[in-house]
Amino acid sequence: MKYLIYLCGLLLLSCGSVSAVEKNEKTFSSEPERVKYLALNYPDQAVAFFKENQGKLLEQSSEQTVSIYSSVLAAASNIGDIKLVEAIVRLLSDTRLTPYSQHFLFTIVNVIGVSYRVNGQFDDAVVTYKCALKLARNNVEKMTSKVNLSIAYRMNNQPAISFQILQSIDEAILSGRRKAGLLVVKGNTAIVLDKPKEAISYFIAARQHYLKGQHHRNAARVTVNLLGAALIARRAEVYEKYRRKLTPAYEAYLPQSDKLYLHWLDLMHDSVKSNIVADGTVNYTKTHVTRLLKEGYTEPVSKLLHSLNVEFLMPEKQKNSLVNTALSSNLAKPWCQDL
Structure with missing residues (x-):
């Protein structure tokens, strides 16, 4: 993802x-x-x-x-x-x-x-x-x-x-980028568990570790995650604070998938502040939501739409069709006797 x-x-x-x-x-x-x-x-x-x-x-x-x-x-x-x-x-x-x-x-x-x-x-x-x-x-x-x-x-x-x-x-054994990575995973999991405020804390800490190690690309990307968590938690002030930190130079680090998600978050920010999802935002979401989900943003998109009572914009779940593309089971058997 x-x-x-x-x-x-x-x-x-x-x-x-x-x-x-x-x-x-x-x-x-x-x-x-x-x-x-x-x-x-x-x-x-x-x-x-x-x-x-x-x-x-x-x-x-x-x-x-x-x-x-x-x-x-x-x-x-x-x-x-x-x-x-x-x-x-x-x-x-x-x-x-x-x-x-x-x-x-x-x-x-x-x-x-x-x-x-x-x-x-x-x-x-x-x-x-x-x-x-x-x-x-x-x-x-x-x-x-x-x-x-x-x-x-x-x-x-x-x-x-x-x-x-x-x-x-044990976080004590970790430092720098590894600790930041663990914090990101904790933040993503907190989103799924409906704990967006905890997710914000994890993402902020991860961002600080990335910046300290001069991993600016990672810092830019986790900032996007942070922005999503801020909107889910209805913390518009947090969104605005960290959105300003994504300067054009930092946005240049983002892949197109993150830029698409970020643009959608900017639209949803207005919705969170007004508690009304504008028609233009509804239409944009309908047009781009499938791609957002495909790019791996299912949980934050779903949680944010639900928080604004517009979960109907989420498409129905499609069963994964892996019949022709599945990897063979037990590929690791040569090294794993239990398989």
Whole structure:
């Protein structure tokens, strides 16, 4: 979901629009490092690299090979290339790579879980994330698994379990961008649990951590989340304060999906202040609500419309049709004996 996309660094999921270090050019000490960077920042380029070099990679058996495959797996997951996800999993499970895979097991299984979640297969995601948690080797990996597991439960309409998992994470071990990412997930979960005021606090704290670390793109994106929470909570003054902080320079960091959502929030801000949804706003919502939901803003859009008694503007829920696009179950079985 693009509503969560700036968590990619925290969750080991590649994203095209967010970079932990905002640089367009970078030098690399090794090919695996370069592919990892591409997977995080430019997943299409990481996939292109794989397709150009897949023959050569088949002749290699080393930790570097596993590293490249793992990065390409993340890239394929991010762009929704289901066939490539399954193909890379098969390559990673090849016995020729078993001696070199030990340090990558958590990453592999975690990204498989992400693939299931992005594809809407939440039950498969939950099972896979639980396996990743067992494979976690340190506190950061344990935290990553718990955050991902929390997101999967929330998206599977089990927000209470999601929140319980988040509360079990020791924030003291986190700092900077990782702590900010956790706070964002807590904020998103608070929205689902009808606690928008708590969400505001989480988003403000996350924004401060991002700014302190000079992750301006992430700070801009979480500000958009904050604005949505402010309107749901009927805190127009909070909306106005942080809307002013989204200067043109900061808005330039936002992808088109966030800009669409932000424009809709600006229209809804007037509705919150007047407690009346103008005809123009109703028409705009009818025209764009389907795309807003597709881009991942279902919960905040639904909550805000409900708060203004115009929930009729939400389209009827459509069942996901994954018959022809579902990832195979138990993709992580080579590394998870319980599957």
